[in-house]
Amino acid sequence: xxxGVKVESDMVQTTxxxxxxxxxxxxxxxxxxxxxxxxxxxGPMFIGTSILVLFPILxxxxxxxxxxxxxxxxxxxxxxxxxxxxxxxxxxxxxxGLVNNxxxxxxxxxxxxxxxxxxxxxxxxxxxxxxxxxxxxxxxISSIVAVAVVFxxxxxxxxxxINQLLLTLGVxxxxxxxxxxxxxxxSVMLIMVWTGIGFNLIIYLAGLQNIPxxxxxxxxxxxxxxWSQFTKxxxxxxxxxxxxxxxTGVISSFKVFDLIIVLTNGGPANSTITPVVYLYQQAFxxxxxxxxxxxxxxxFVIILIITYIQFIxxxxxxxx
Amino acid sequence: MVARLDIRKLxxxxxxxxxxxxxxxxxxxxxxxxxxxxxxxxxxxxQWIPENWNVxxxxxxxxxxxxxxxxxxxxxxxxxxLTTLVSCTISCLAAYGFAKINFKGRxxxxxxxxxxxxxxxxxxxxxxxxxxxxxxxxxxxxxxILLNSFSVFGTFMLRQFYLxxxxxxxxxxxxxxxxxxxxxxxxxxxxxxxxxxxxxVLRFIWTWNDFQNPLIFLRSKELYTxxxxxxxxSDQHGSVYSLMMAASVSAIxxxxxxxxxxxxxxxxxxxxxxxxx
Numbered sequence: 001x002x003x004g005v006k007v008e009s010d011m012v013q014t015t016x017x018x019x020x021x022x023x024x025x026x027x028x029x030x031x032x033x034x035x036x037x038x039x040x041x042x043g044p045m046f047i048g049t050s051i052l053v054l055f056p057i058l059x060x061x062x063x064x065x066x067x068x069x070x071x072x073x074x075x076x077x078x079x080x081x082x083x084x085x086x087x088x089x090x091x092x093x094x095x096x097g098l099v100n101n102x103x104x105x106x107x108x109x110x111x112x113x114x115x116x117x118x119x120x121x122x123x124x125x126x127x128x129x130x131x132x133x134x135x136x137x138x139x140x141i142s143s144i145v146a147v148a149v150v151f152x153x154x155x156x157x158x159x160x161x162i163n164q165l166l167l168t169l170g171v172x173x174x175x176x177x178x179x180x181x182x183x184x185x186x187s188v189m190l191i192m193v194w195t196g197i198g199f200n201l202i203i204y205l206a207g208l209q210n211i212p213x214x215x216x217x218x219x220x221x222x223x224x225x226x227w228s229q230f231t232k233x234x235x236x237x238x239x240x241x242x243x244x245x246x247x248t249g250v251i252s253s254f255k256v257f258d259l260i261i262v263l264t265n266g267g268p269a270n271s272t273i274t275p276v277v278y279l280y281q282q283a284f285x286x287x288x289x290x291x292x293x294x295x296x297x298x299x300f301v302i303i304l305i306i307t308y309i310q311f312i313x314x315x316x317x318x319x320x
Numbered sequence: 321m322v323a324r325l326d327i328r329k330l331x332x333x334x335x336x337x338x339x340x341x342x343x344x345x346x347x348x349x350x351x352x353x354x355x356x357x358x359x360x361x362x363x364x365x366x367q368w369i370p371e372n373w374n375v376x377x378x379x380x381x382x383x384x385x386x387x388x389x390x391x392x393x394x395x396x397x398x399x400x401x402l403t404t405l406v407s408c409t410i411s412c413l414a415a416y417g418f419a420k421i422n423f424k425g426r427x428x429x430x431x432x433x434x435x436x437x438x439x440x441x442x443x444x445x446x447x448x449x450x451x452x453x454x455x456x457x458x459x460x461x462x463x464x465i466l467l468n469s470f471s472v473f474g475t476f477m478l479r480q481f482y483l484x485x486x487x488x489x490x491x492x493x494x495x496x497x498x499x500x501x502x503x504x505x506x507x508x509x510x511x512x513x514x515x516x517x518x519x520x521v522l523r524f525i526w527t528w529n530d531f532q533n534p535l536i537f538l539r540s541k542e543l544y545t546x547x548x549x550x551x552x553x554s555d556q557h558g559s560v561y562s563l564m565m566a567a568s569v570s571a572i573x574x575x576x577x578x579x580x581x582x583x584x585x586x587x588x589x590x591x592x593x594x595x596x597x
Binding site: 030034035036037038039040041042044045046048049051052053054055056057059060063070121122125126127128130132133134135136137138139141142143144145146147149150151152153154156159160161164165168194197199202203205206251254255257258261262276279280283284289292293296297299300303304307 | 328329330332333336340343344346347349350353361362364365366410411413414416417418421422423424426429432433436438439440441442443444445446447448449450451453466467469470472475499500501504525528529531532535536546547550551554561564565567568569571572575576579580583586587590591
């Protein structure tokens with residue numbers, strides 16, 4: 001593709017320079033015609049985004065101050081001020097969801113660590129690089145619903161293959177996985193790590209390829225071990241990538257929905273509930289539209305704050 | 321020296337292959353279980369190659385039974401292909417506009433569009449749902465297609481590619497009297513074709529796998545997509561694991577084929593775009 005661009009730009013270059021001699025000044029296209037063309041091109045995108053994103057945000061802001069369910073008609077909407085919010089902040093289920101979500105974030109650094117290790121090995125120490133990319137990428141492109149269904153069976157406390165294996169290996173009381181209140185959330189995290197590795201690995205591989213080879217050669221001449229090359233060169237130089245993946249990982253941990261809905265539906269005993277799952281239940285099972293809008297808004301603010309903190313924090317530890 | 325290094329590399333490769341197989345174990349188990357008679361699914365040690373085959377019966381039940389995957393496939397293909405087409409068109413146009421046209425308020429509008437990328441889609445569900453009921457788009461495939469069609473990711477990624485086209489080509493075409501639409505179709509579009517292919521494959525995969533939107537915005541069983549089908553199938557046949565696995569295989573297989581065909585595009589696309597959306 002690049003070569004194509006170059007060939008054409010070279011060709012145009014010559015005509016361009018001839019034109020430039022005549023005009024002797026770079027023509028700048030602007031004015032209302034240019035504006036109109038611009039709006040025409042971005043129009044569909046902008047209108048769609050406005051209707052499907054901007055308008056919903058504004059209207060959930062309004063709805064969050066009402067006590068309403070959508071079945072009862074607009075005339076029955078009642079303005080109740082901040083009641084939804086005060087109810088929400090004392091709601092143990094919502095708060096538990098928040099705590100669970102914070103725990104789910106722990107899956108992010110674990111994924112990052114494993115992905116980086118695999119990326120370094122695949123980048124330097126193996127044959128068949130492309131094959132490994134495909135292998136580790138497969139869980140990422142597979143449908144989460146199907147994956148959740150498969151793990152439901154694999155995690156079966158008595159008959160599931162995982163626990164059967166643990167029993168034969170001599171583990172006397174294997175965990176009940178998604179049926180066990182203490183192990184349900186770690187089980188969800190395990191699947192998150194498994195599906196997330198592919199994506200992180202691919203991005204890390206791109207990051208590793210940008211590290212100049214001379215650095216490693218110089219380190220080798222100085223007699224640095226592979227480990228100190230890894231800690232002194234690789235880790236600092238991929239820190240922008242780590243940052244990018246950490247930010248997107250944290251944000252996407254707030255979006256985990258399919259996996260929990262299909263795998264555990266928030267159970268057992270709400271041990272895997274998250275704010276998003278709670279939001280879904282309140283909005284579409286309990287039909288509390290106003291209350292659910294308040295949850296949306298709180299979530300929205302939390303994500304904004306987290307993103308903001310992360311961008312401030314990056315200055316401290318990212319080397320650009 | 322060289323030969324010794326090669327042997328080391330070979331050993332690492334073999335170890336990595338073993339780790340890779342362990343990594344893919346859930347898939348291998350799923351495929352193997354979908355071929356078995358129900359009694360053999362949970363026998364231990366695992367029969368990776370089934371002793372009693374039940375392939376035809378399992379897949380026949382999944383494809384033509386009470387939750388017929390034939391219909392689900394048709395729905396999913398329809399929604400996914402149309403979403404991919406519409407989304408590529410819209411993103412391509414917008415990306416060109418943001419990259420190559422100098423219009424008033426461009427950077428500000430781009431910033432707004434980019435900011436919407438941060439918003440978790442779940443926080444929009446409630447009001448989107450109300451809007452859809454009001455517009456009559458609830459429980460329609462059209463509504464579902466529109467939901468995934470306005471992609472910030474696609475616009476952003478394609479914009480990066482358009483930025484790579486030199487302005488001089490555009491400007492000289494402008495001086496020759498070509499309008500932006502003409503430039504877009506005959507110069508810009510052919511140059512970013514590989515990027516469009518990448519985005520198309522990604523959009524296809526994400527739309528095919530989308531569970532949340534069909535769950536909220538579809539109600540009629542005859543409109544269900546594959547992902548909803550797998551869930552209701554596992555609700556109905558929750559204890560018949562061989563059938564559940566055949567359903568899961570059916571849901572994943574087309575994607576694997578698409579991924580293996582477009583493998584290079586997908587991986588490069590993700591590296592370029594950097595983020596999923």
